[in-house]
Amino acid sequence: xxxxxxxxxxxxxxxxxxxxxxxxxxxxxxxxxxxxxxxxxxxxxxxxxxxxxxxxxxxxxxxxxxxxxxxxxxxxxxxxxxxxxxxxxxxxxxxxxxxxxxxxxxxxxxxxxxxxxxxxxxxxxxxxxxxxxxxxxxxxxxxxxxxxxxxxxxxxxxxxxxxxxxxxxxxxxxxxxxxxxxxxxxxxxxxxxxxxxxxxxxxxxxxxxxxxxxxxxxxxxxxxxxxxxxxxxx
Numbered sequence: 310x311x312x313x314x315x316x317x318x319x320x321x322x323x324x325x326x327x328x329x330x331x332x333x334x335x336x337x338x339x340x341x342x343x344x345x346x347x348x349x350x351x352x353x354x355x356x357x358x359x360x361x362x363x364x365x366x367x368x369x370x371x372x373x374x375x376x377x378x379x380x381x382x383x384x385x386x387x388x389x390x391x392x393x394x395x396x397x398x399x400x401x402x403x404x405x406x407x408x409x410x411x412x413x414x415x416x417x418x419x420x421x422x423x424x425x426x427x428x429x430x431x432x433x434x435x436x437x438x439x440x441x442x443x444x445x446x447x448x449x450x451x452x453x454x455x456x457x458x459x460x461x462x463x464x465x466x467x468x469x470x471x472x473x474x475x476x477x478x479x480x481x482x483x484x485x486x487x488x489x490x491x492x493x494x495x496x497x498x499x500x501x502x503x504x505x506x507x508x509x510x511x512x513x514x515x516x517x518x519x520x521x522x523x524x525x526x527x528x529x530x531x532x533x534x535x536x537x538x539x540x541x542x543x
Contacts, residue, residue: 310335310495311356311464316365316375318355325351326362327519333464333497333512338490340498340506340527342540343516349499350392352516353466356497357389358382369464384412388462392469392499394453398442402433405441405452409459419459426455429485447478454485458494465489467498471505483509503540507531515540 311333318326326348333339341349354360356367358379367375374382388409397405406426410419427434430451436444441452450470457465470486471479483505490496490509500506507513507527515523515536523530530536 310370311497312366312368313352313356314366314368316355316362316367318351318360318362320351325519326355329365329519329521331514331521331524333495335463335495336490336493337511338486338496338498338509339512339514340500340510341514341516342500342503342506342530342536345501346518347516348519349516350468351519353389353468353497353499356382357387357466380412383460383462386461386463387466388457388460388464389466390453390457390468390470392472394446394449396441396444396449396452396456398440400441401438402441402444402452403437405456406459409456412460418461422459422461426458429488430455446473447475447482450474450478450482451485454489458489462494464495464497467496467500469499469501471500471502479505503536504531504542507541 313329313331316326316329329352341352343349355362358377362375366373369385369387374385397408406423413419432448433451433455444452470482474482479502486496487509498506507530510527513527513530514521
């Protein structure tokens with residue numbers, strides 16, 4: 310579904326991604342793990358069109374999207390749940406969801422999807438008229454996920470969904486990620502909590518200072534001594 314082929318990305322003079330290649334097959338959860346500053350979020354921002362690679366190719370469903378504007382990438386079927394949630398804090402829950410569907414014109418379908426979000430996240434249903442900035446961290450994460458799903462993406466990019474959440478909520482968020490995937494959405498996941506990420510993923514890549522140093526099935530990486538020592542606490 311997604312092929313990233315030898316991309317190099319710079320922030321000014323800083324060489325952030327160095328010859329990155331990875332693949333996401335339809336139906337999978339693929340996770341990127343690595344320390345802060347390794348380049349994980351930069352990969353997601355490049356796939357979603359917010360950054361442009363200096364060299365290399367990004368193909369989504371067989372078409373090169375490396376030079377396409379971010380809003381057109383959303384129209385092609387890729388949506389992102391950004392790091393830090395980035396909800397519209399002074400708009401209501403309902404308005405945030407409506408903005409998630411801004412590329413769509415099928416009023417009936419939008420209404421149906423909104424009801425699905427409220428079934429999946431009952432707390433959002435209770436707070437639908439509440440200003441989003443007054444929600445708890447966990448509720449804001451649920452809203453960010455719902456907003457991204459409102460565009461009906463075939464590929465969902467998720468950046469640090471468990472950041473700043475209590476352990477019990479982290480479990481709930483990962484259970485929801487599995488449920489979203491089981492409902493037919495392919496997921497590319499960036500996550501600091503390597504243990505949780507590997508527990509839900511099919512495939513994983515390890516990043517260190519802008520390069521992929523390890524790749525394999527999630528099971529292989531969770532059993533790798535190097536990964537266990539570096540990211541799984543022994």
